[in-house]
Each structure stands twice: as structure tokens, then as C-alpha cells.
Amino acid sequence: MILPELSRSMFRNALVLGLFAVVTVGAVTLLQQFTAERIQAAERASQLRALNEILPHGSYDNQLLDSSVDVHHPLLGTRHPTPAYIARKDGEPSAVILQAIAPDGYSGAIHLLVGVLADGRIAGVRVVRHRETPGLGDKVELAKGRWILSFDGKSLSDPQASGWAVKKDRGDFDQFAGATITPRAVVGAVHRALQYFDAHRDELLGASTRPVEPDQALPEPDEFDEATRHSRAGSAATRDEMLITDPQPEQTGETP
Amino acid sequence: MSTPSYRELSINGLWKNNPALVQLLGLCPLLGVSNSAVNALGLGLATALVLICSNIGVSLVRGVVNTAVRLPAFVMIIAALTTCIELLMQAYTYELFQILGIFIPLITTNCVILGRADGFAAKHNPLIAGFDGFVMSMGFALVLLVLGGLRELFGTGVLFANMQLLFGPIAADWQITVFSDYKGFLLAILPPGAFIVLGLLIALKNRIDHQLAERAKAQQPEAPAQSRRVRVTGVIE
Numbered sequence: 001m002i003l004p005e006l007s008r009s010m011f012r013n014a015l016v017l018g019l020f021a022v023v024t025v026g027a028v029t030l031l032q033q034f035t036a037e038r039i040q041a042a043e044r045a046s047q048l049r050a051l052n053e054i055l056p057h058g059s060y061d062n063q064l065l066d067s068s069v070d071v072h073h074p075l076l077g078t079r080h081p082t083p084a085y086i087a088r089k090d091g092e093p094s095a096v097i098l099q100a101i102a103p104d105g106y107s108g109a110i111h112l113l114v115g116v117l118a119d120g121r122i123a124g125v126r127v128v129r130h131r132e133t134p135g136l137g138d139k140v141e142l143a144k145g146r147w148i149l150s151f152d153g154k155s156l157s158d159p160q161a162s163g164w165a166v167k168k169d170r171g172d173f174d175q176f177a178g179a180t181i182t183p184r185a186v187v188g189a190v191h192r193a194l195q196y197f198d199a200h201r202d203e204l205l206g207a208s209t210r211p212v213e214p215d216q217a218l219p220e221p222d223e224f225d226e227a228t229r230h231s232r233a234g235s236a237a238t239r240d241e242m243l244i245t246d247p248q249p250e251q252t253g254e255t256p
Numbered sequence: 257m258s259t260p261s262y263r264e265l266s267i268n269g270l271w272k273n274n275p276a277l278v279q280l281l282g283l284c285p286l287l288g289v290s291n292s293a294v295n296a297l298g299l300g301l302a303t304a305l306v307l308i309c310s311n312i313g314v315s316l317v318r319g320v321v322n323t324a325v326r327l328p329a330f331v332m333i334i335a336a337l338t339t340c341i342e343l344l345m346q347a348y349t350y351e352l353f354q355i356l357g358i359f360i361p362l363i364t365t366n367c368v369i370l371g372r373a374d375g376f377a378a379k380h381n382p383l384i385a386g387f388d389g390f391v392m393s394m395g396f397a398l399v400l401l402v403l404g405g406l407r408e409l410f411g412t413g414v415l416f417a418n419m420q421l422l423f424g425p426i427a428a429d430w431q432i433t434v435f436s437d438y439k440g441f442l443l444a445i446l447p448p449g450a451f452i453v454l455g456l457l458i459a460l461k462n463r464i465d466h467q468l469a470e471r472a473k474a475q476q477p478e479a480p481a482q483s484r485r486v487r488v489t490g491v492i493e
Binding site: 021045135 | 320322324325328329332333335336339340343344346347348350440445446
């Protein structure tokens with residue numbers, strides 16, 4: 001009779017495979033337990049390295065990663081509450097590092113860290129993640145070019161709102177040869193992050209660990225629309241055209 | 257099956273049956289991360305570790321699993337090893353892990369690894385299977401490194417940039433600027449560059465093989481071709 005024979009071999013194979021699954025999963029779990037702490041430390045070190053590029057180590061004396069508030073606002077372009085890191089020196093808040101997203105990059109969202117000093121000047125901007133064209137748009141990375149340093153020391157009043165655009169749009173910031181869309185997106189996102197900081201300075205700098213409620217933090221919508229559009233406007237486009245053609249940050253969407 | 261010698265295995269893995277140049281296996285990571293030497297080396301070493309360990313592991317259990325369930329069992333071994341390597345890289349070379357990203361889990365699907373597990377390790381003892389894994393993965397990693405180095409050189413004009421991601425701070429000044437004031441050649445860094453450079457490497461290998469064969473032929477006395485056999489006796493069959 002072949003059937004008992006067959007079922008016995010099936011049973012044996014299933015047992016072998018099951019044993020393999022248990023052993024391999026067990027090994028992975030063990031290793032995960034073993035490395036979890038180190039991985040977390042490596043992640044924190046990497047984050048801190050990124051933050052320290054903007055705020056040099058001596059310019060604050062608190063644990064930057066542990067002093068954050070979760071913020072969430074259309075001006076920042078973020079969809080979920082993301083931590084804003086508050087730097088303190090001698091107990092006084094000295095700067096904030098905001099995470100902002102430029103939704104209108106050439107190939108999707110550009111993720112930025114924007115450091116703002118307590119007096120409203122920019123401490124530094126860094127691109128953390130992007131998918132811009134290598135060799136053209138990727139000059140926004142510090143590793144590929146010094147353009148991103150041109151934000152250092154700028155503020156909402158220097159330049160004026162009309163200057164917060166690339167030169168092609170009659171603003172103050174250079175674009176790159178062959179790539180205007182990427183710098184335009186970054187300039188717009190930094191400008192909006194500054195506007196956000198200006199509207200929420202007290203909550204951010206006076207913040208304990210209580211998250212800032214997005215609802216109470218909304219400014220007058222018209223106000224920020226105007227300013228936002230201005231910085232993104234092409235020189236030829238009239239205000240009416242812009243309303244139709246220029247997508248809202250929320251609608252542009254982030255392609256995975 | 258007869259056990260091949262270490263010499264045979266080495267020649268096979270590094271040259272005659274090179275996984276990247278001859279078998280053309282594992283091309284997805286090969287082309288995907290070979291845009292700089294450090295990325296190539298990182299993935300090459302990770303693949304090597306997985307391949308060596310999986311060959312040894314498969315060889316150890318070759319008596320336990322029968323042919324019906326061998327493939328899922330082997331894949332489980334490979335996947336577990338890859339996950340382990342991924343965790344270790346995350347813990348010790350975090351920034352390189354971030355750059356290599358999705359290509360680390362994809363080591364599981366690298367056909368070189370399953371191919372060697374099923375085709376070699378399952379029929380040989382752990383020692384020789386481990387050695388086979390070593391030379392095969394070295395063959396793969398060397399091609400990956402040459403490809404990455406060439407693309408980095410043509411694309412950016414420098415070699416071995418950012419080696420500290422893999423070797424720590426001592427490697428920070430390993431960067432060699434070959435062409436100073438080089439404008440960069442974008443094509444070499446973009447994916448098409450990977451195909452073109454790999455194609456050139458394969459062509460180069462074939463050319464060398466061809467020349468070796470010619471030389472071998474020239475050295476052999478061509479006696480049989482020149483002597484004419486003249487039948488003097490016997491019947492024609």
C-alpha cells in the first residue's frame with residue numbers, strides 16, 4: 001500500500017521544514033536581542049551627527065535628541081507629527097531644528113533639516129533625503145556642492161519675502177545650471193519653515209515636552225498662502241495662473 | 257561525485273566560472289550598488305559572508321533534508337543568514353547600511369547563493385563547501401569592486417571615497433584623486449553605466465580567454481594535423 005508510505009514521508013518532510021523554521025527564526029531572534037541596543041545607539045549617533053552639522057557641538061549643552069517636541073503643520077510639509085529638536089545653552093533655548101519637507105522636488109519630496117536660531121536667523125539647512133537627478137539636482141547635498149550653505153544667517157527679514165526665491169524668479173538664491181526646480185523647491189520649503197518658526201516661536205522655545213497641537217497652531221490661511229506662492233512663483237506667471245497651475249503641497253503627493 | 261581540488265575550485269570561482277562574468281548571476285545588486293568602490297565592497301563582503309556561511313550550513317544538514325524539501329530548507333538558511341548580516345551591519349556600519357538599503361535583504365534572492373547551495377554544498381563536506389563559497393564570493397566581490405571602482409573613477413574622478421563608512425575613521429583619507437578638476441561623467445554613475453562597464457569587463461575577459469587559448473594551441477605540436485596517414489593494409493570498414 002503506497003498511501004501510508006506517502007503520508008509518512010510527507011509528515012517527515014513537514015517536520016524537517018518546521019524544525020528548520022524554528023531553528024532559523026530562533027537564531028535571528030537571538031541575534032536581534034543581542035544587537036538591538038547597539039542598533040539603537042547607532043541610529044541615535046547618526047541622527048545626532050546630522051543635527052550637529054547644523055548646530056556645532058559647543059553651541060548647546062543639552063541632550064538634543066531627548067529634548068524634542070512633536071510638531072505637525074502644513075507649513076512644514078510634514079504629514080505626521082515629527083520631532084523638532086530644541087537646543088539649550090545654560091538653560092536658555094538657543095535654537096530649534098525643524099524637519100521640513102519640500103513636496104515639489106523634481107522627483108518627489110525633499111526632506112530637510114532646518115536649524116533656526118532663537119533670533120530667527122537660520123543656523124543651517126541640510127538635505128536628509130531626496131531623489132533628485134544625480135549630477136544636476138543633487139547639488140543640494142553638502143557633499144556635492146556648497147549651495148545649501150547659502151541659507152546660513154538668512155532670516156524672514158533678510159532677504160524680504162520677495163527675495164525668498166531663486167534668481168530666475170527674481171529672488172536672491174542661485175539656481176544650478178540645468179536644474180531650477182530642485183533649488184526652487186528647497187528655497188520654498190526653507191522659507192515656509194521660517195514662517196512656521198515665526199508663528200510658533202514661543203511654543204517651540206518655551207516648550208516643555210508637551211506636543212504642540214496642530215489646530216491651535218494654524219495661522220491665517222490667506223497669509224501663508226500668499227507668502228508661499230510668492231516664493232514658488234515663476235517670473236512669468238501671474239497670480240491667477242499660479243492659482244490654477246501651481247499645486248498645493250498637499251496635493252503634489254509623495255510617490256513611494 | 258568526485259571531490260574537486262582546492263586549486264580547481266579557485267580557478268573555477270575566480271575566473272573560469274566566475275559568478276558575475278560567466279554565470280551572470282546576481283546582476284541586480286551587482287548593477288544596483290556598483291556606483292562607488294565603497295558600496296561595491298560593502299555589498300561584496302556582505303554577500304561573501306552569507307555565501308560562505310550558507311554553503312557550510314547547507315553542507316552540514318545535507319544528510320537531514322531530502323530532495324523534496326531541500327530548496328525551502330536552503331532558502332530558510334540563506335534568509336536567516338542574510339537577516340543576521342543585516343542586523344550586524346545595522347549595528348556596526350550603520351551609514352553603509354543606510355546606503356546599501358534594500359540591496360542587503362536582496363542578498364537572499366541572489367542566485368549565486370542558492371545555486372552554490374544546491375549545486376555544490378549539498379553534495380560535499382563542510383570544509384570544501386566553505387572553501388567553494390569563499391572563492392565564488394571572492395570572484396563575485398572582485399568583479400563588483402572593479403565595476404564600482406571604474407564607475408567611481410569615470411563618474412567622479414576619484415577613487416575610494418568615503419571608505420570610512422566601512423573601515424572606520426582610519427580610512428577617511430584613503431581617497432585618491434586621480435583626475436583633479438574633473439567635471440564628472442554622469443553616465444558612468446547612472447544605471448546604464450553599470451551595464452556598459454560590465455559589458456566591457458565581460459568582453460575583456462573573453463578576449464583574455466581567447467588569447468590564452470590561442471597561445472595554448474600555438475605551443476602544442478600540431479603533429480596529428482601534419483602527418484598523413486597512408487593506409488597500406490587492412491580492409492575498409
